[in-house]
Structures are given as C-alpha cells and as structure tokens.
Amino acid sequence: MPSTPQILTNRPKIGTHAGRQPMNAYEPVCAVFRKYLRGQHLKFTPERAMILDAALRREGLFEAEALIADLKQMGHRVSRATVYRTLNHLQDAGILKQVFFDNRQSYFEVIAGRTTHDYLICVETGEVIEFHSEKLRNLRDQICKEHGYEPISHQFHIFGLSPKAQKNK
Amino acid sequence: MPSTPQILTNRPKIGTHAGRQPMNAYEPVCAVFRKYLRGQHLKFTPERAMILDAALRREGLFEAEALIADLKQMGHRVSRATVYRTLNHLQDAGILKQVFFDNRQSYFEVIAGRTTHDYLICVETGEVIEFHSEKLRNLRDQICKEHGYEPISHQFHIFGLSPKAQKNK
DNA sequence: CTGATTGCAAACACTTTGCAGCAGA
DNA sequence: TCTGCTGCAAAGTGTTTGCAATCAG
Numbered sequence: 401m402p403s404t405p406q407i408l409t410n411r412p413k414i415g416t417h418a419g420r421q422p423m424n425a426y427e428p429v430c431a432v433f434r435k436y437l438r439g440q441h442l443k444f445t446p447e448r449a450m451i452l453d454a455a456l457r458r459e460g461l462f463e464a465e466a467l468i469a470d471l472k473q474m475g476h477r478v479s480r481a482t483v484y485r486t487l488n489h490l491q492d493a494g495i496l497k498q499v500f501f502d503n504r505q506s507y508f509e510v511i512a513g514r515t516t517h518d519y520l521i522c523v524e525t526g527e528v529i530e531f532h533s534e535k536l537r538n539l540r541d542q543i544c545k546e547h548g549y550e551p552i553s554h555q556f557h558i559f560g561l562s563p564k565a566q567k568n569k
Numbered sequence: 570m571p572s573t574p575q576i577l578t579n580r581p582k583i584g585t586h587a588g589r590q591p592m593n594a595y596e597p598v599c600a601v602f603r604k605y606l607r608g609q610h611l612k613f614t615p616e617r618a619m620i621l622d623a624a625l626r627r628e629g630l631f632e633a634e635a636l637i638a639d640l641k642q643m644g645h646r647v648s649r650a651t652v653y654r655t656l657n658h659l660q661d662a663g664i665l666k667q668v669f670f671d672n673r674q675s676y677f678e679v680i681a682g683r684t685t686h687d688y689l690i691c692v693e694t695g696e697v698i699e700f701h702s703e704k705l706r707n708l709r710d711q712i713c714k715e716h717g718y719e720p721i722s723h724q725f726h727i728f729g730l731s732p733k734a735q736k737n738k
Numbered sequence: 739c740t741g742a743t744t745g746c747a748a749a750c751a752c753t754t755t756g757c758a759g760c761a762g763a
Numbered sequence: 764t765c766t767g768c769t770g771c772a773a774a775g776t777g778t779t780t781g782c783a784a785t786c787a788g
Contacts, residue, residue, distance in 0.1 A: 465777080558713060616768080
C-alpha cells in the first residue's frame with residue numbers, strides 16, 4: 401500500500417493510465433466523501449482514495465470490473481472486495497449512482513457535480529445514448545407528489561432500435 | 570408429466586393455489602404464445618402451458634423463484650431450467666417484460682393485454698407502487714424521435730421515501 | 739489503542755448450459 | 764421420424780462475507 405497520508409485529499413499520483421480525461425475535480429468530491437465517512441465513523445484510506453479517483457476519471461456508465469481493471473492498469477493493487485465495498489459507500493455518499501440494465505451485473509455513474517442521465521439503449525446493437533430531460537425530472541417529481549413520496553433518484557431506460565439497427569432490418 | 574394434449578389451449582386445471590385471482594384470460598394469450606412458437610419452429614408443451622398459466626395468475630411484478638414456488642404448490646413438477654427458458658420465450662413473444670430493479674435477480678411482469686406499469690420504490694421499506702402515466706409514454710416517444718430511435722419498451726423506476734418511511738424518520 | 743479496513747478465499751444466489759432420454763408436429 | 768424439449772446436475776458470474784492481520788484516527 402503506497403504511503404499517501406493526508407496528501408490523498410489531492411488527486412492520487414498515478415502513472416500513465418487508460419487515457420480518459422478527468423471529468424471532475426478530485427478535491428471537492430473527495431471532501432464530500434471524507435465528510436460522509438467522518439459522519440459514519442468510517443475511515444478514509446488510500447484504497448478508498450484510489451477508487452474514488454478512478455471512478456471520477458470515468459465518463460458515463462461503467463462496471464465494477466472496468467474500475468478494477470483501471471486500478472490495476474494504474475498500478476494500484478486493490479482487492480475486488482474493497483472495490484465493491486467502496487462503491488457502496490460512494491453510493492451512500494451520493495457520489496455514485498448504481499444503474500440496473502440487465503441481470504448480469506450493475507453499472508455505476510458519477511453523479512456528484514454532474515448532470516444526471518437517462519439512457520436510450522438499442523436492443524440490437526447495444527449502443528447506449530445518454531440524455532437528460534428536465535421534463536422527465538418534473539414528471540418524476542409530480543408523480544412522487546401524487547403518491548406522497550419524497551423523490552431520491554430515478555432510472556429511466558428506453559429500449560428501442562437505433563437508426564443503424566433500423567437500417568439493417 | 571401430466572397428459573394434457575391440445576386441451577392446454579384452455580387453462581390447465583389446477584388444484585387450490587396461492588389464492589391469486591386470474592388477471593388475464595388464458596386462452597387469448599395462449600393463442601399468441603402458440604403463434605409465436607410456431608413462427609420460431611418451437612413446440613408447445615405442457616410445461617410451457619403451465620408456466621404461462623402460472624404467470625398469468627400473477628399480478629404485478631414477480632420473480633422467477635416465486636413462479637417456481639407457485640408451480641410447485643399447484644402440484645406441477647417443472648424444472649428450474651425449463652422455467653427460465655420459458656420465461657425468455659414469453660418475453661420474446663411479447664407476453665412478459667423483464668424488469669431490473671437490483672443486481673440480485675430480475676423480475677417479470679405480464680404485459681399482454683394489460684396496461685404497462687412503472688414503479689415507485691421506497692428505498693427504506695421496499696414498498697413498490699405501480700403507476701401508469703400517459704405523459705411519460707409521450708415523453709418517451711418524443712425522446713426517441715429526437716434521436717432517431719424506434720421505441721420498443723422502457724423502464725422507469727423512481728426511488729424515494731414512502732409516506733410511512735418519512736414518518737419513521 | 740481500538741475499532742474499522744484490507745485481502746484472500748470461500749460462500750452465495752440467480753441464471754445458464756451440457757447432455758441423454760423423451761416427445762411434439 | 765426429426766427436431767426440439769425436459770430434467771438433472773454442473774458450471775458460470777457478479778457480488779458478498781468471514782476472518783486474521785493491519786492501519787487510521
């Protein structure tokens with residue numbers, strides 16, 4: 401385990417990696433995470449910092465396995481178990497959202513400091529398009545109100561045929 | 570395997586069962602299924618008939634395991650494998666829809682001859698409320714149009730706190 | 739110091755698959 | 764008859780868990 405004490409509040413230093421551009425500033429989100437951990441009497445560890453960092457470098461949806469691969473490629477040795485455990489904490493902290501598309505695995509998406517997305521999935525080609533709709537959000541809140549629910553999050557997946565798939569028919 | 574030849578086009582006779590009221594006429598949906606099977610050069614078997622029947626007696630969401638339990642309680646011996654295989658066919662035939670809520674299992678819902686639902690899920694109590702929104706459907710079609718997609722189906726899950734859960738806070 | 743954390747491997751739970759015998763069409 | 768179907772048990776897979784050693788606060 402690399403020796404990275406409080407420095408981890410800054411983005412962990414890594415070698416060349418997967419070539420994804422950082423989408424979020426690491427520091428502010430890390431602060432959120434640390435605050436959450438403190439509130440839960442949990443600890444901020446180098447492993448958790450690395451996992452958060454790797455997640456923030458991702459764009460759009462990703463699977464736990466992909467994150468594990470990223471970490472390995474960055475030269476970080478973190479066990480699967482720790483990644484899964486941390487992903488749950490990041491979710492509870494409101495930094496990640498877990499998305500369910502199929503029954504084989506779940507996906508994650510960074511939500512802290514980003515606009516949330518919904519998905520258009522092509523059932524033929526597997527293409528996934530992200531979109532954001534204010535109308536949808538309003539509709540969601542309205543539906544919650546009608547049932548006395550307090551909205552927390554939602555998932556809206558549309559399955560259909562992409563233009564490409566339609567052409568191939 | 571009970572001897573139930575073409576009679577299976579009518580609802581299979583079963584003993585007392587879970588006490589759920591049949592929601593769909595069996596015959597018309599069975600006709601759809603048989604047509605689908607014929608088109609795919611697949612066969613209509615007593616097992617498939619029983620599974621379809623059990624599914625149609627269900628209301629709202631159900632898990633594969635629940636269906637297997639229903640079948641057992643009805644005194645039908647059908648293997649897990651056959652149930653899973655048949656659920657896939659029923660989906661392809663447009664009779665069932667598979668729903669993904671969590672990463673542990675998938676759920677199913679009968680859609681043939683029923684209005685489709687979306688769900689409000691309480692993250693505290695696990696309560697699930699079904700609702701239907703024409704507005705949502707229109708929004709879905711509009712979003713598809715914008716991206717050149719041809720809509721097939723969708724899933725809209727809202728996670729939040731039910732009135733009961735809010736009180737407990 | 740003390741309780742939370744980590745890695746490892748085993749355990750889990752749902753689902754899929756290979757195969758030999760059976761049975762719709 | 765000719766495929767497809769069934770049940771069984773084994774294999775798969777993503778995820779979780781128990782445990783002993785380790786570490787953050």
